[in-house]
Amino acid sequence: MDELAIRYQRHLAFDRIGAEGQRRLARGSVLVAGCGALGGAAAALLVRAGVGAVRLVDDDRVEPSNLPRQILYDEADAAAGVAKAPRAAERLRAANSACRIEARVERIDAGTIDALLDGIDVVVDGLDNFATRYVVNDACVRRGVPWIYGGVVGATGVTLTVRPGLGPCLRCVFPEAPPEDAVPTCRTHGVVAPAPVTIAALETVETLKLLLGRDDVRPELLSLDLWDGSFRAVRVARAPACPACGAGPARGTR
Numbered sequence: 001m002d003e004l005a006i007r008y009q010r011h012l013a014f015d016r017i018g019a020e021g022q023r024r025l026a027r028g029s030v031l032v033a034g035c036g037a038l039g040g041a042a043a044a045l046l047v048r049a050g051v052g053a054v055r056l057v058d059d060d061r062v063e064p065s066n067l068p069r070q071i072l073y074d075e076a077d078a079a080a081g082v083a084k085a086p087r088a089a090e091r092l093r094a095a096n097s098a099c100r101i102e103a104r105v106e107r108i109d110a111g112t113i114d115a116l117l118d119g120i121d122v123v124v125d126g127l128d129n130f131a132t133r134y135v136v137n138d139a140c141v142r143r144g145v146p147w148i149y150g151g152v153v154g155a156t157g158v159t160l161t162v163r164p165g166l167g168p169c170l171r172c173v174f175p176e177a178p179p180e181d182a183v184p185t186c187r188t189h190g191v192v193a194p195a196p197v198t199i200a201a202l203e204t205v206e207t208l209k210l211l212l213g214r215d216d217v218r219p220e221l222l223s224l225d226l227w228d229g230s231f232r233a234v235r236v237a238r239a240p241a242c243p244a245c246g247a248g249p250a251r252g253t254r
């Protein structure tokens with residue numbers, strides 16, 4: 001306990017965590033969906049914060065074009081084309097051996113999401129496409145698991161904390177996934193690392209609040225432009241006709 005008090009002394013001194021909060025974090029279990037720029041940065045912050053268990057899932061391998069922003073990987077990883085999730089887990093175990101870190105190299109889809117959510121308290125979005133986010137959203141709404149949506153492109157980002165039953169879900173705000181060629185992506189419009197790192201930091205703060213059982217979770221959809229240094233918070237509400245969490249016998253409801 002002394003060792004923990006020394007290690008986490010800056011958390012114990014922070015009034016919104018404290019000793020009891022740190023014990024709660026150690027009991028928490030988080031799924032990080034995607035281990036790229038967003039997920040990798042969020043995973044690093046969560047593991048170092050003393051979260052008890054982190055499950056990393058990604059079916060991708062490290063490439064040279066990942067290195068400018070995916071902070072858990074190095075040139076040797078890219079040269080060897082190693083799988084991201086196990087490599088990220090290895091790096092993060094060295095950062096905090098008390099955290100139970102599990103790596104799964106698999107696709108997130110309707111067939112895998114339920115097993116991935118088993119025992120999970122909060123899901124952090126590190127994904128790069130809307131189709132998979134809807135899979136996560138619908139399963140989280142159905143199971144009552146909170147999740148943090150986060151997306152980036154260029155120097156911009158957006159994030160929303162979804163608490164099923166208590167606020168809007170992703171489909172309340174964006175009922176259907178936009179066609180893939182209709183929205184700018186990091187592939188077509190590029191991305192600079194400060195955008196995913198900032199969104200990952202915001203996702204991490206919300207995750208900590210949820211694990212701590214706090215009621216000051218951010219209710220707005222937050223968009224930011226790192227290049228301009230501008231942040232915009234937009235109030236969003238539950239949509240009664242939401243296909244996932246709305247009233248009535250619709251898909252995704254419990």
Ligand SMILES: [Zn+2]
Nearest residue numbers: 169172242245
């Ligand atoms: Zn909804």
